[in-house]
Amino acid sequence: MRAWLRSANAALDAEGSVRAVAVLRIAAGAVLWLHLERFVRLMDDGLYYGDRFHEPYWSWYPEVGKTTYFWLLRLAVLAAVLMSVGLFSRLATVYAAGFVAWNLWLSTTHYHNNRAFLLMILVALAVLPSGRVISLDALIARRRQRPRVDRAPLWPLWLLRFELAAVYGASGVSKLLDGDWWAGTVTWNRVARSRSELAQAPLPDWFIEAIADRGFHTIFAKVVIVTEIFIALGLWLLVSRAFTIWVAVWFHVFIEISAHVQVFSVAGICALVIWATPSTRDRTLVLRGDGRRARTLAHVVRRLDWLARINLVHDRGDVPAGSADVDQVVTFTEVDGRRLAGSAATWQTLRYLPVTFMVALPVSWALGLRTDVAHATLTASPFTRTK
Amino acid sequence: MLGVAGFSLLTIVRGYRDPHRVFAFHMFNESSVWQADIVRVTIDGRRVSIDDPWPGGYRWATLVPERGLAYPQVRRHADAGVDSTLAFLDAALDWVALNTPADPETRYLEATVTYDRNTHGDRTVVLRSVGRAAAGGGADAETS
Numbered sequence: 001m002r003a004w005l006r007s008a009n010a011a012l013d014a015e016g017s018v019r020a021v022a023v024l025r026i027a028a029g030a031v032l033w034l035h036l037e038r039f040v041r042l043m044d045d046g047l048y049y050g051d052r053f054h055e056p057y058w059s060w061y062p063e064v065g066k067t068t069y070f071w072l073l074r075l076a077v078l079a080a081v082l083m084s085v086g087l088f089s090r091l092a093t094v095y096a097a098g099f100v101a102w103n104l105w106l107s108t109t110h111y112h113n114n115r116a117f118l119l120m121i122l123v124a125l126a127v128l129p130s131g132r133v134i135s136l137d138a139l140i141a142r143r144r145q146r147p148r149v150d151r152a153p154l155w156p157l158w159l160l161r162f163e164l165a166a167v168y169g170a171s172g173v174s175k176l177l178d179g180d181w182w183a184g185t186v187t188w189n190r191v192a193r194s195r196s197e198l199a200q201a202p203l204p205d206w207f208i209e210a211i212a213d214r215g216f217h218t219i220f221a222k223v224v225i226v227t228e229i230f231i232a233l234g235l236w237l238l239v240s241r242a243f244t245i246w247v248a249v250w251f252h253v254f255i256e257i258s259a260h261v262q263v264f265s266v267a268g269i270c271a272l273v274i275w276a277t278p279s280t281r282d283r284t285l286v287l288r289g290d291g292r293r294a295r296t297l298a299h300v301v302r303r304l305d306w307l308a309r310i311n312l313v314h315d316r317g318d319v320p321a322g323s324a325d326v327d328q329v330v331t332f333t334e335v336d337g338r339r340l341a342g343s344a345a346t347w348q349t350l351r352y353l354p355v356t357f358m359v360a361l362p363v364s365w366a367l368g369l370r371t372d373v374a375h376a377t378l379t380a381s382p383f384t385r386t387k
Numbered sequence: 388m389l390g391v392a393g394f395s396l397l398t399i400v401r402g403y404r405d406p407h408r409v410f411a412f413h414m415f416n417e418s419s420v421w422q423a424d425i426v427r428v429t430i431d432g433r434r435v436s437i438d439d440p441w442p443g444g445y446r447w448a449t450l451v452p453e454r455g456l457a458y459p460q461v462r463r464h465a466d467a468g469v470d471s472t473l474a475f476l477d478a479a480l481d482w483v484a485l486n487t488p489a490d491p492e493t494r495y496l497e498a499t500v501t502y503d504r505n506t507h508g509d510r511t512v513v514l515r516s517v518g519r520a521a522a523g524g525g526a527d528a529e530t531s
Binding site: 012054108111116117158159162163166167170171174175178180181185186187188189190259 | 388391392395396399402403407409410411412413414415416417418420449450451452453454456464474475478479482483505506
């Protein structure tokens with residue numbers, strides 16, 4: 001217990017890379033725009049929340065007139081753009097978080113779970129110095145010969161991890177405790193009431209019949225509940241994190257297809273980036289020669305290694321004589337010193353790139369590749385290991 | 388940090404007693420459906436549907452377009468659960484009563500709501516807005 005407390009305390013004091021947070025900042029700017037779009041459309045019609053039914057949470061809560069509201073909203077749109085490009089990043093994230101929070105609490109009608117989810121992300125971005133990398137701020141600082149350090153105290157990141165994992169946990173447990181949900185009544189009834197809409201969809205009849213069957217939902221509901229709770233817990237466990245992220249992406253895709261959840265799906269998928277290790281270039285990819293495979297992989301890594309997981313070494317010299325085989329061209333060294341070569345090295349590389357992760361993870365497992373996570377010491381801090 | 392985490396857990400637990408489940412993340416919690424007949428009860432005792440012409444040219448769907456309340460006469464899914472819908476509808480009746488100053492004849496609004504919570508069968512509840520002064524939209528002491 002004492003050792004665990006010491007480990008937790010050290011984790012709270014730890015510093016690390018804010019690279020993943022910077023990636024989230026870029027995505028969150030776009031998500032924020034999607035969130036604001038509904039309010040902007042109202043503004044274009046000359047309307048704001050005060051013109052229609054609204055219900056303040058508290059009588060003392062500060063409100064503003066329509067003209068002021070519109071200006072604050074325009075500034076929020078500007079903040080979304082600045083967040084994504086990384087200009088005045090701290091100011092933009094603080095304003096964005098402040099506006100979204102204030103707007104959320106203006107009326108009970110403004111509350112939606114996806115907006116609360118977005119707010120959590122924005123608050124964390126406002127607290128963390130997310131503009132230190134992948135930003136115009138960083139570019140300008142480099143031009144001024146004052147490059148910024150890609151490190152910061154990480155406790156806000158751990159807090160964000162807790163908050164976002166709690167969302168999956170709360171949702172799963174609320175369903176688990178609800179007899180109608182557990183029995184499949186809720187999902188079955190939703191599908192049954194949507195039969196006419198489903199009939200219009202480009203779906204085969206047998207599929208519609210299957211998902212409208214009451215018996216299907218007694219199992220399906222339990223799968224949903226277990227999946228949500230699995231995501232909430234699996235993200236914390238070293239051995240399951242990568243698979244959990246993979247499951248979570250599919251889970252959000254399924255939700256987006258089956259329901260209208262505003263920005264929840266895209267925010268949920270983007271936020272999964274925070275589970276990457278907050279350290280950079282701790283794996284080495286060595287490419288030899290100037291062949292097509294080496295050039296292509298080098299190009300892919302340079303373009304898509306947004307989280308800077310890989311230290312790329314491209315030796316354009318001749319490949320050693322008699323070694324035309326791919327094992328000599330591509331080698332990948334893991335954090336723990338394990339060395340992979342050839343196709344295994346290629347898939348392991350792709351596994352660490354956000355864009356190729358969803359395909360590369362199952363392939364790397366099919367190839368029987370170990371991950372550093374699976375073999376990481378379980379006594380290490382749960383906060384600091386990798387997906 | 389522990390304070391924020393503790394507060395989050397508190398809001399999740401509190402959500403079990405909050406109709407709107409704010410920061411409790413009880414997603415897709417119900418498949419319940421509801422429908423409401425809303426009338427304006429006038430000073431002379433007439434019960435006029437909100438679908439009928441309204442002094443001042445008001446339209447319910449324009450006044451209350453949020454949270455799936457725009458067309459209450461159509462039976463539909465209760466987006467965030469029956470409790471949330473009833474709470475919003477109750478508040479919406481009050482808001483409309485207090486924000487329709489060009490209507491000189493309505494005394495209060497009344498909604499007869501029929502809902503079916505997760506296929507457990509229809510139940511009916513009547514909600515009533517705060518009372519309005521005879522003209523000008525001011526409220527009197529009546530409560531919903």
